[in-house]
Amino acid sequence: MTDRSNPHHNATDRQLRLLVGLVVFVASIPIGASAYAIASGRSHDTSILVVIGLIAAVIASNRAKVNVRLRSNKWGQSWTDIVVLVGLTIAPPPWVVLCTVVGVAIGRLLARVSPIKIAFGAAKDTVWASVGAGVLYAYGADFRGGAPEFHAAALVLAFIALTVVDELIANPVIALGTRTPLRQFFLRYLDIRVGFGAARLVVAVFVVWLLSVNRDAQLLLVAPLLILTLHLWYSGRIRKRDERISWQRLATSAEALNDVDLGRVLEVAVKWAPELFSADGAEVELFDGDPPRLVRGTGGKIDTNNDDTRRTDAFVITTVLEGRADKRPVGEFRLHFRGAVTLNEMENYKLRTFASALNTAIHNASAYSELQRVAVVHAHDAAHDALTGLANRRQLLDEGQKKIAQGHADGVIALLLLDLNHFKEVNDTLGHAAGDDVLKQVADRLKAAARDGDLVSRLGGDEFAVLLTGLPAPAVAAHRAERLVAALREPIEVEGMRISVEASGGIATAPSSGGIAELLRRADVAMYQAKRSGGRIATYSHARDTADIGRFAITGSMSSAVADGTLTVDFQPIVDLVSGEVRAAEALARWHHPDHGTVDPLRFLETVERSGLLPAFAEAVLDQALLACVSWREAGFDLPVAVNVAPRSLLDPRFPGSVMTRLRTHDLPPDRLILELTETLTISQLEVVDQVLGRLRDEGVRLALDDFGTGYSSLSVLSRIPVHELKIDSQFVTAMETSPEAGAVIRSTVDLGRSLDLAVVAEGVDSEPQRRALWELGCAAGQGQLFARPMSAARLLVSLHRGSGGRPGTLAPALHDEGAVIRLSPHRRAAPRQRGERLPHLGG
Incomplete structure (x- = not known):
């Protein structure tokens, strides 16, 4: 189907009509001249003319077809040049030109091709006949007595001229009609075309030689047999080449589809499919997602806009993309053609293979995308507190260690550790839901009060930490800490009640050794100093960290103890x-x-x-x-x-x-x-x-x-x-x-x-x-x-x-004299457990 709104297609069609019209105009000149010459001259043997015309018609309707596009109407390789060359050796050029026009036109009509192709084929072959006659005339042939007498060299020169004219006229028109770059189209099958041209020349020379030995027009019937042989050879070579190239492209496209990015998979599909299947366009639509995803490719251009406007091409081949587990349709792959298309068994197989590769690539890319999404979620969850969304202890340690390892080039690094006072009373009085609400509001206030580059984290329970970076001097850390704690002074409203939240904080600057773990420990020491003194903020002092000194001394001596x-x-x-x-x-x-x-x-x-x-x-x-x-x-x-x-x-x-x-x-x-x-x-x-x-x-x-x-x-x-x-x-x-x-x-x-x-x-x-x-x-x-x-x-x-009182094995006098108390078991002993036999009680 053709997108009528596509300006690129419209411009191409206009150029194609103008180029074909130019060829028809050029061909009309020798046609007119030939008609005038025949009208003013004498007649010729009509049997020869009929044979020439029939051969031209048969060849035109049964030419070897180059599989340029998957269409019922295809541009093909003509065999008419052999008829033209042979005809010029037995009939005057005006008759050859007119017979060529009529024969090719009849043959194209029988082949049911489009009018523009009938006109182009007849005009092109007419130009051939005229050029061939011109070459023979320039070589010295004399047409005044009917058929000219000339040598094989003249025939070779005429054939070369015909081939050059064919390449100059046919290649631009076919390249434009198939929307293929001219250079690419010219080089396509060049080796086969050269070999086939040489074979055609041999056939033409042989037929001419045969007629020169025995001038019998019936010998022209040998030409179709020779041409049929060449036709089968040429068609087989083209078919094998096309199939090999097609399978190579299919393998290359399947490899190109092997991508973990879903967007690139869809773009590769709509880019390769038109060339692979000679279609005018391709599109892939995925039903899952909001909105559904639609990617189109036309003329090498890719459109990723999710525009659900349908194309209005004349013909569409749709392949359903199914899910792996439930076989539920997950999308569609569509090929668009300007005319009706019938795929043979091999083409259907290639289409199914490509669609299967596309389906697999879509599933793999979707699975990879889901894994990436889950990995991102897990990475976020692993580094963030689930309740407040703040960084957790793990992220604080990782980021803090990185900052400390980078040194103080960007300023002093400090850590503020905050603990909410009497938070347990909130949970006990209002419940954990209210306590969670308080923690979330505290987190929001700390984030709002922190500066860019600071890392606010929740370490657990009611304990928060803020990693301060880029400080110009250590003394600024306490000032920044005061501002953060001040953000919590305003009462927090929870379940209709206003609750005052107080916090104790400890501030410490990054040590020269020990990393983030030592920084966190020092901030913790300072925080408990603030709690003991009843203040809001305390700055870490090494002189007061006696517990730290003792701990390191104990750790260092325990191994030898x-x-x-x-x-x-x-x-x-x-x-x-x-x-x-x-x-x-x-x-x-x-x-x-x-x-x-x-x-x-x-x-x-x-x-x-x-x-x-x-x-x-x-x-x-x-x-x-x-x-x-x-x-x-x-x-x-x-x-x-x-x-x-x-x-x-x-x-x-x-x-x-x-x-x-x-x-x-x-x-x-x-x-x-x-x-x-x-x-x-x-x-x-x-x-x-x-x-x-x-x-x-x-x-x-x-x-x-x-x-x-x-x-x-x-x-x-x-x-x-x-x-x-x-x-x-x-x-x-x-x-x-x-x-x-x-x-x-x-x-x-x-x-x-x-x-x-x-x-x-x-x-x-x-x-x-x-x-x-x-x-x-x-x-x-x-x-x-x-x-x-x-x-x-x-x-x-x-x-x-x-002993006690002279009784070895005792450490205290008995509560009663021996025999004064009779101890009775207050209950029947329970059966022993399954594991092993129960040992007696300590103390009887």
């Missing part, structure tokens, strides 16, 4: 509350630093867990604890030893093997080791934790749940972790005398232990009234300063030998 013996283990006994007998001892790590003295366990344990020293530390503590257990056992006191387990150790599948290796090394039964787990850190649902604990229990190692009652999911922990005993946190023991709630927690814990057949141990027993109250609540064992402070293994052994 494990090896040089300054890391020791003390033991606090676990005592039966009724009899005062020692039932076990808990190992407590101690570190006597040569410069800082005895270091608080909380400080160095945190350092150990954050560093890579945890495995070596755990092994050292476990070895000392088991050695102490062996020494007590050899002295006649077979006491289990309890060792605390760091949460990270439970994430190591190799941990159970390491424990069992040390038990075998010290020749101790597994039930002599109790591993204490912190409840708040063992509620993780990680499968590896369950596997580690299950293997330890299966090996016979006893498990205790420390600080019971302070965690968040105590019952769910007990249903999943196979422990043997519960340890009541000391805060409940301390508060039980004044708080009925604390006593209720202890009572419920004891009842729970009885129901699950678990031992219950109370921590922090510091007075005799606490001991009696715990006993009355049903608790069997306890540990605390009432019985003994933590001591070395040797001192504990001495205390066991000395």
Whole structure:
């Protein structure tokens, strides 16, 4: 179909008509001259003229067709020059010219070509005949007696003249009609045309020679047979060349379609398709999207405007593009032609192949585009806070490290760390939805108050950070921080109420070493200084960062403490509350630093867990604890030893093997080791934790749940972790005398232990009234300063030998004289769990 509104097509059609008209005008001159000559001269043998005319007609209607376009009406290669050359040897030129005109016109009519092609073909061949006659006349041929007498050289010159005229007249017209560059069209099939021209010349010379030997006009009937042979040869060569070129272009176009950009895929399709299928235009329309996507290609030009105005061409071939999974149409690929087109089987196959390649390319590009979109979303989500849209901690660390690495060429870099005061009250009073609204409004105010180049981020909870860049001097950082905090002074309206938001902030400038992590730590130190002092903003001061100095000293010395013996283990006994007998001892790590003295366990344990020293530390503590257990056992006191387990150790599948290796090394039964787990850190649902604990229990190692009652999911922990005993946190023991709630927690814990057949141990027993109250609540064992402070293994052994009241193995007098109290089981013992056999309670 032709786009009638396309000015390029209209201009081409006008040029084509003018050029054909010019050829017809030139041909009319020899036609008129020939008619005049015949009218004024004598007649010629009509049988020869009829033969010439019929041959010209047959050749014109059965010419070899060059597959320039996929049309039923095609520009082709004519064979009339042979007839013209032969005719000029047996008939006067005027008759040859007129016979050529009439024969070609009849042949074109029989071939049902368009009028413009009939006119062009007849005019072109007429010019041939006239040029051929002119060459022969110039060579010295004499037409006055009828047929001229001449040599083969004259025939060769005439043929060359005909070929040159054909190239000069036909090539521009056909190139313009097919909208092909003239140079490209001229070079197309040049080698085949040269070879075919030589063959035509041989046929013409042979026929002329045959007639010269035996002047019988009937011998002209040999010409169609020879021409048919050449026709088959020429058609086969052209067809093979066309098919090879077509398949090469199809492969090249399929490769060009292999692009990850959907826009380029569509543009390549509409650019290659018209040339590949000799169409006037092509378009691809995708139904998905809003609006649907439409790309058109016409005359080498691409139109990507989503204009749904339909073309008005005469003929369209449409191929549906289907989805991969549900075969639902996702678009259409259309070829536009100016005239009706019938595709043969091979052309249909090529069209399906191209459409399939296009469909695959569209799906691949769409999939890649979706992957890119998802990657962008994921990258954004990974670097931004989901609630406020601000940068998160990860982006702050990345961007901050880049800025610090670039140096201070663009100015000083500083970090403001902000923490909202009393934000928990907003969540507790108004709910988390209102708290989220407050956080979003705070984020918006900080973004509005920040300058270009500053990075506002939310680190989590109610903590925000602003990375300040391009500062002219460090002193400007505090001024900028004051402006940011001032943006939060105005009350925030939440659910119809106006809430005042206060914040404490710490400001620190980038250090010379340590990078963004050290900058963040310093800002955090300054922020807590502001909170302690009650101010809004505090600037980091190295002199006041005593915690930092101690932390680095501890970190640097911990690695040697494990090896040089300054890391020791003390033991606090676990005592039966009724009899005062020692039932076990808990190992407590101690570190006597040569410069800082005895270091608080909380400080160095945190350092150990954050560093890579945890495995070596755990092994050292476990070895000392088991050695102490062996020494007590050899002295006649077979006491289990309890060792605390760091949460990270439970994430190591190799941990159970390491424990069992040390038990075998010290020749101790597994039930002599109790591993204490912190409840708040063992509620993780990680499968590896369950596997580690299950293997330890299966090996016979006893498990205790420390600080019971302070965690968040105590019952769910007990249903999943196979422990043997519960340890009541000391805060409940301390508060039980004044708080009925604390006593209720202890009572419920004891009842729970009885129901699950678990031992219950109370921590922090510091007075005799606490001991009696715990006993009355049903608790069997306890540990605390009432019985003994933590001591070395040797001192504990001495205390066991000395005993209380002359009773070895005791640390406190019995609550009742022997035999004064009969202890009855308050309930039937529960059946043991599936994993292993339940060991007896501590304390009977």
